Amino acid sequence: MNSETWRSRAEAVIPGGVSSNVRLSAPRTCFTRGSGARLFDVDGREYVDYLLGQGPAFLGHGHPEVTAAVAEATSRGMVFGAQHTLEIEAAEALVEAIGWAEQVRFGVSGTESDQGALRLARAATGRRRVLRFSGTYHGWLDNVLIDFQAGPTSPASEGQSEASLSEWIVVPFNDRTAVENAFAEHGEHIAAVIVEPVMCNNGVIRAAPGFLELLRSLCTRNGSLLIFDEVITGFRLARGGAAEFFGVTPDLAVYGKAVAGGWPVSAMAGSKELMDLIASGRVNHSGTFNASTMAAAAVLATQKVLREQPPYDGIAAHSATLTTGLAEIAERHGLPLAIQGVNAAFHLGIPKDPASASPATCYEELAGLDLARYARLSHRFAEEGLWVAGRGVWYISAAHNASDAEKALEAFEAVVSKDAA
Numbered sequence: 001m002n003s004e005t006w007r008s009r010a011e012a013v014i015p016g017g018v019s020s021n022v023r024l025s026a027p028r029t030c031f032t033r034g035s036g037a038r039l040f041d042v043d044g045r046e047y048v049d050y051l052l053g054q055g056p057a058f059l060g061h062g063h064p065e066v067t068a069a070v071a072e073a074t075s076r077g078m079v080f081g082a083q084h085t086l087e088i089e090a091a092e093a094l095v096e097a098i099g100w101a102e103q104v105r106f107g108v109s110g111t112e113s114d115q116g117a118l119r120l121a122r123a124a125t126g127r128r129r130v131l132r133f134s135g136t137y138h139g140w141l142d143n144v145l146i147d148f149q150a151g152p153t154s155p156a157s158e159g160q161s162e163a164s165l166s167e168w169i170v171v172p173f174n175d176r177t178a179v180e181n182a183f184a185e186h187g188e189h190i191a192a193v194i195v196e197p198v199m200c201n202n203g204v205i206r207a208a209p210g211f212l213e214l215l216r217s218l219c220t221r222n223g224s225l226l227i228f229d230e231v232i233t234g235f236r237l238a239r240g241g242a243a244e245f246f247g248v249t250p251d252l253a254v255y256g257k258a259v260a261g262g263w264p265v266s267a268m269a270g271s272k273e274l275m276d277l278i279a280s281g282r283v284n285h286s287g288t289f290n291a292s293t294m295a296a297a298a299v300l301a302t303q304k305v306l307r308e309q310p311p312y313d314g315i316a317a318h319s320a321t322l323t324t325g326l327a328e329i330a331e332r333h334g335l336p337l338a339i340q341g342v343n344a345a346f347h348l349g350i351p352k353d354p355a356s357a358s359p360a361t362c363y364e365e366l367a368g369l370d371l372a373r374y375a376r377l378s379h380r381f382a383e384e385g386l387w388v389a390g391r392g393v394w395y396i397s398a399a400h401n402a403s404d405a406e407k408a409l410e411a412f413e414a415v416v417s418k419d420a421a
């Protein structure tokens with residue numbers, strides 16, 4: 001049975017044939033398995049994967065140590081309705097890796113752990129409003145989902161309750177003056193600032209030098225909490241995430257994706273003092289599947305691999321080879337290309353005006369990119385055996401090697417040369 005047939009079956013029983021709206025625009029192949037940095041589909045095709053399932057497969061698909069640890073742990077049961085030894089060891093491993101945090105609470109998705117952090121910040125400060133940045137993503141639930149094209153607090157889905165969207169204060173990323181003005185006007189009402197230290201969901205835009213430090217000092221001065229949404233950056237930029245990478249310490253942070261090598265696990269982290277609000281029951285954070293044996297074993301094994309075989313230097317070298325190669329091919333074929341980001345995640349954009357290809361510093365500047373053209377090209381990359389996101393982000397895993405980069409560059413050149421012709 002080929003991908004076409006599977007697709008018809010999928011569309012019959014799953015809305016749009018996919019289980020997350022983020023996948024609606026993906027090329028409709030049907031995969032059978034992933035191994036390391038490669039994916040395999042029902043048509044017998046092999047892909048080099050620079051999407052990593054939107055980020056989680058940071059150690060590569062089916063990492064043997066993590067897979068074995070999960071299998072062993074789940075053979076002894078999954079959820080017990082109370083704590084278990086692996087859960088405690090996993091929490092200790094995260095506290096050690098994160099460095100600045102004293103306690104963690106496990107969840108299942110980044111979306112829900114973001115909710116926990118926002119609730120905790122409001123409870124700790126007794127304030128309602130939260131400052132965030134246009135273009136950031138903090139999950140798909142009613143109180144956080146915004147269509148920034150439509151307006152700073154516009155709902156992004158039919159059926160979405162708009163009741164709490166007005167509590168957001170939204171300013172452009174990296175805009176120091178806008179943040180200072182927001183604090184000058186609303187400081188006493190701001191419970192928290194929530195920020196993706198590298199805005200991976202739009203453009204993989206890094207916080208400009210000094211920007212996170214500014215957020216830190218404004219939060220401290222105004223009695224607001226600083227929340228790092230490290231769902232993408234956590235364990236990926238460095239073992240201690242963006243906080244370690246940038247040298248700025250938040251009050252709370254949220255992790256997901258890479259924390260457990262691909263297993264569905266998230267966590268929020270903070271000081272014991274803040275987390276005591278949960279311990280005392282004043283703040284509710286719950287979840288049947290939180291810290292299942294599967295989740296805890298995956299966290300523990302992933303963190304052991306990251307600690308004992310840190311992949312960060314290898315990823316930096318791979319990233320340099322890849323981005324240099326992509327830029328060189330684009331230049332040879334006259335394709336304007338803007339590349340920006342960090343080692344383990346970078347963004348490719350095609351500037352509408354080749355003369356103004358400077359890196360974007362905020363979501364608003366991404367309007368200068370031809371996002372639709374890149375999305376079209378990404379479907380053609382898939383035909384050449386290169387699996388990447390349609391929105392321009394490329395993720396590098398610990399499993400990528402020289403032959404993966406070579407295959408990706410060949411596929412990129414095959415598409416770009418035809419596109420330019």
Ligand SMILES: Cc1ncc(COP(=O)(O)O)c(C=O)c1O
Nearest residue numbers: 109110111137138139229231256
């Ligand atoms: C920065 C950020 N926060 C939160 C989320 C939501 O995480 P999840 O998809 O696991 O609910 C995502 C997902 O892409 C994300 O990138």
